[in-house]
Amino acid sequence: MISVKGLVKDFDNGKHRPPVHVLKGIDYEISAGEKIVIIGPSGSGKSTFLRCLNLLERPTAGQIFFDGEEITASGVEIDRIRTRMGMVFQNFNLFVNLNIMDNLTLAPVKLGLLSKEEAAERARALLKRVNLLDKADVYPSSLSGGQKQRIAIVRSLCMKPEVMLFDEPTSALDPEMVGEVLDVMKRLAEDGMTMVVVTHEMGFAREVGTKVLFMDEGKIIEENTPEGLFDNPQAPRLQDFLSKVL
Amino acid sequence: MGELEQKFAAAFLTEGRWILYFKGLGVTLGIAVLAAILGVIFGTVLGIMKLSFREDGKKTLWNILATAYVDVIRGTPSVLQLLIMWFIVFATWNNGVAVASISFGLNSAAYVSEIVRGGILAVDVGQMEAGRSLGLSKAMTMRYIILPQALKNMVPPLGNEFITLLKETAIVGYVSLTDLTRAANQIASRTYEAFMPLIGTAVIYFVVIKILTLLLGVLERRLRESDQR
Ligand SMILES: Nc1ncnc2c1ncn2[C@@H]1O[C@H](COP(=O)(O)OP(=O)(O)O)[C@@H](O)[C@H]1O
Ligand SMILES: [Mg+2]
Numbered sequence: 001m002i003s004v005k006g007l008v009k010d011f012d013n014g015k016h017r018p019p020v021h022v023l024k025g026i027d028y029e030i031s032a033g034e035k036i037v038i039i040g041p042s043g044s045g046k047s048t049f050l051r052c053l054n055l056l057e058r059p060t061a062g063q064i065f066f067d068g069e070e071i072t073a074s075g076v077e078i079d080r081i082r083t084r085m086g087m088v089f090q091n092f093n094l095f096v097n098l099n100i101m102d103n104l105t106l107a108p109v110k111l112g113l114l115s116k117e118e119a120a121e122r123a124r125a126l127l128k129r130v131n132l133l134d135k136a137d138v139y140p141s142s143l144s145g146g147q148k149q150r151i152a153i154v155r156s157l158c159m160k161p162e163v164m165l166f167d168e169p170t171s172a173l174d175p176e177m178v179g180e181v182l183d184v185m186k187r188l189a190e191d192g193m194t195m196v197v198v199t200h201e202m203g204f205a206r207e208v209g210t211k212v213l214f215m216d217e218g219k220i221i222e223e224n225t226p227e228g229l230f231d232n233p234q235a236p237r238l239q240d241f242l243s244k245v246l
Numbered sequence: 247m248g249e250l251e252q253k254f255a256a257a258f259l260t261e262g263r264w265i266l267y268f269k270g271l272g273v274t275l276g277i278a279v280l281a282a283i284l285g286v287i288f289g290t291v292l293g294i295m296k297l298s299f300r301e302d303g304k305k306t307l308w309n310i311l312a313t314a315y316v317d318v319i320r321g322t323p324s325v326l327q328l329l330i331m332w333f334i335v336f337a338t339w340n341n342g343v344a345v346a347s348i349s350f351g352l353n354s355a356a357y358v359s360e361i362v363r364g365g366i367l368a369v370d371v372g373q374m375e376a377g378r379s380l381g382l383s384k385a386m387t388m389r390y391i392i393l394p395q396a397l398k399n400m401v402p403p404l405g406n407e408f409i410t411l412l413k414e415t416a417i418v419g420y421v422s423l424t425d426l427t428r429a430a431n432q433i434a435s436r437t438y439e440a441f442m443p444l445i446g447t448a449v450i451y452f453v454v455i456k457i458l459t460l461l462l463g464v465l466e467r468r469l470r471e472s473d474q475r
Contacts, residue, residue, distance in 0.1 A: 083381030
């Protein structure tokens with residue numbers, strides 16, 4: 001479903017400093033229905049990799065194919081592609097000037113995908129599934145972190161995406177709220193959603209992941225099933241990383 | 247009647263002179279309001295242009311043009327800009343209020359563009375990313391998400407800019423428009439008595455601006471109360 005070939009990303013650091021090489025050649029294939037979990041130390045390029053998949057970051061080199069179409073080709077309407085890929089951010093990024101219902105319905109309505117009534121109906125059905133129907137009319141500022149992130153997930157789901165990208169969705173949460181967000185993600189996984197999840201929640205990776213990738217210094221160092229990767233890590237860097245986080 | 251009363255009467259009452267101040271104030275406010283409308287619209291466009299960068303991080307042509315425009319406006323006296331508009335650009339157009347409004351509007355737009363740019367930059371970048379990740383275009387995200395939030399940041403400095411603009415219009419006497427300041431000046435030269443008309447006019451400006459400042463304070467408080475962030 002997503003195919004990444006030779007992905008390279010450099011960040012320009014202004015005229016007088018050398019560019020930073022963040023992704024140094026990544027090749028990967030993601031099939032429909034897979035749940036890919038990405039782990040690795042901070043600064044290893046996990047977020048950048050994820051953000052390249054929906055072109056929030058423009059790759060410096062390499063190709064990304066989505067459903068057979070090269071989305072890195074010039075002239076591709078990226079907005080149209082992004083309607084099919086949801087993204088959930090570490091800091092939620094709910095629209096602070098809109099109430100929850102408007103947060104959920106803005107994109108489908110303004111993009112002409114649904115009428116206002118249809119969008120509201122879909123939003124209510126999804127809110128009900130995350131037990132937040134009573135929050136439809138409030139503004140994001142009155143919600144807890146866990147509630148915000150569940151709403152952010154629902155906002156993406158309102159677009160009926162084919163794949164969901166998660167960038168450390170629980171890292172900004174108080175510990176007692178991590179569970180409620182992970183539960184929503186687990187249910188989504190059970191429903192068959194294709195997911196790419198950057199996380200430090202190793203329990204989630206083991207339970208939900210079909211594959212776990214270990215990234216370090218801009219490369220995929222090791223890729224395996226959760227059992228293989230956690231119980232039988234090969235690369236010394238991975239062994240070292242796991243000994244610190246587990 | 248004492249001397250002071252006589253001077254007051256000569257400055258404000260004789261021959262219905264108070265009407266001249268009112269008419270002058272009307273011209274002053276008219277130019278300021280029209281210029282502010284033009285300034286906000288054009289300034290918003292300029293401010294957005296100044297935030298436009300290419301994929302590789304370099305400025306777009308739009309950005310370069312807007313930046314150059316702001317540089318030119320800031321680098322020349324507004325009196326001179328007014329004279330150029332009046333005697334060169336619109337030399338054949340004799341609607342003075344319109345020409346002055348355009349001139350001040352184009353001037354104000356440069357300052358408004360900085361306010362708009364700052365207001366937009368103060369909005370969390372995550373808001374734009376969230377909009378784009380849902381498939382909304384940059385323009386749509388700007389319109390529905392970024393600008394409404396930026397507007398709240400912009401109200402206080404825009405209010406200040408309007409007050410500056412209002413006072414700045416006092417230079418329209420240079421192109422023979424009778425605004426409040428020129429009306430006072432004319433009356434002073436007719437009555438050979440400067441004190442009353444000039445001080446009186448200063449009081450009028452002060453009162454108008456004081457009222458505006460108070461209204462602005464109320465607006466800011468309302469916005470803060472309705473602030474859902
Ligand atoms: N916009 C940017 N400009 C410059 N450097 C960046 C930018 N975004 C990320 N980086 C750098 O790229 C590296 C990888 O970042 P990131 O992908 O966020 O890592 P991770 O998500 O694994 O912690 C870091 O060294 C970071 O400083
Ligand atoms: Mg990250």
